[in-house]
Amino acid sequence: MNTRVPVTLIAGFLGSGKTTLINTLLQGEHGLNITVLVNDFGAVNIDADLILKREREVVELSNGCVCCSIQSDLVAQLQALFRSGNSPEYLLIEASGVSQPGRIASVFGYPQLRNYARLDAVVTLLDAENTDMLSDNCQQLVQAQIAAADIAVLTKTDLVDVQRVGDFRERWLFPDLPSYEARDGHVPLQYLLDTGLHDPSSTALLQSNPAAGFYSQSWSSQKPFCYARFKSALGALPASVFRAKGVLYCIDFPDTRIVFQKVGSRLEFRHDGPWRGTPETRLVIIGEDGLD
Structure with a gap:
C-alpha cells in the first residue's frame, strides 16, 4: 500500500x-x-x-x-x-x-x-x-x-x-x-x-528562466483613498500590466475592507467585511515592463 x-x-x-x-x-x-x-x-x-x-x-x-x-x-x-x-x-x-x-x-x-x-x-x-x-x-x-x-x-x-x-x-x-x-x-x-x-x-523541464521578462512590484499606504479615483487609476494602467490585486482602504467605506483584482482589462471590486487589524491599502502589480 x-x-x-x-x-x-x-x-x-x-x-x-x-x-x-x-x-x-x-x-x-x-x-x-x-x-x-x-x-x-x-x-x-x-x-x-x-x-x-x-x-x-x-x-x-x-x-x-x-x-x-x-x-x-x-x-x-x-x-x-x-x-x-x-x-x-x-x-x-x-x-x-x-x-x-x-x-x-x-x-x-x-x-x-x-x-x-x-x-x-x-x-x-x-x-x-x-x-x-x-x-x-x-x-x-x-x-x-x-x-x-x-x-x-x-x-x-x-x-x-x-x-x-x-x-x-x-x-x-x-x-x-x-x-x-x-x-x-x-x-x-x-x-x-x-x-x-x-x-x-514525463515531467517537463525548461532550461530557461521561467520568469524572464516579468516583474512584480508591491506598495502600501495607511492613507485612505477615493474609490472612484483609485478605480480610474487602475483602469489607466498600461497593457503591459496584466495583473493587479490587493486590498483598498477607502474614504467612501472607511470601515470596510475592499478587495480588488485586475486581470487584463477587467476590474473587480468587492466588499470583504470589516477590517481585521489596522486599515491599509496593499497593492501588488505584475507585468512585463518596468513601471514607475
Missing part, C-alpha cells in the same frame, strides 16, 4: 483562477486533512468563519485544513512538513503564475522527498477569455505550463461563446490531455484529487 502523501500542483498563468479553485477545494466535502502551500498567502481569500488561528505564515482552518506561504527553499519546507508530527493527508501547491510547473514537479523525485510524497497530478488552469490576448512571451510560458500538465482546467468559459471555447481547445490543448471546464472554480473533486495521473518520467 502506498502511504506517501499525494500532492496536487495547481498551475496556470496570472489571473487564470488558481485562487478561486483552491478556495473551492479547501471548502469541499472531502474529509481530508489538507495542507495548502501558496506563493502569496494574502491572495487566498479564506472566509473569516473558517479561520481558527492565524499566525505569521500559517492559518489553521476549522475544517482541518491548513494554509502556509511558500518560503525560499521549497524542498526544506516540504521535508519539515512531512517529518512533522502532523503530516497532511493531502497537499496542494499553488505555483506562481509566471513559473514553469515542471520545475516544482521535479523536486518530488529528490531522494529526501520521494519516500514521503508522490506527485499525483499537475493541474494547469487556462483562462479562455484572456489567454489569446497575451504577448508572445506570455503565451510561450502558457505553452510550457500546458506541457507540464496532467490535467487542464478551462476557466471563464461562461464569459465567451461556445464556438470560441471549442476553437480555444483545438488551438491550445493536446488531444489526449484530460480537460474540464470550471464555473466559478467548481470542478468535481474526483477529477482533480487523487487521480494517479502523473508519470514522473
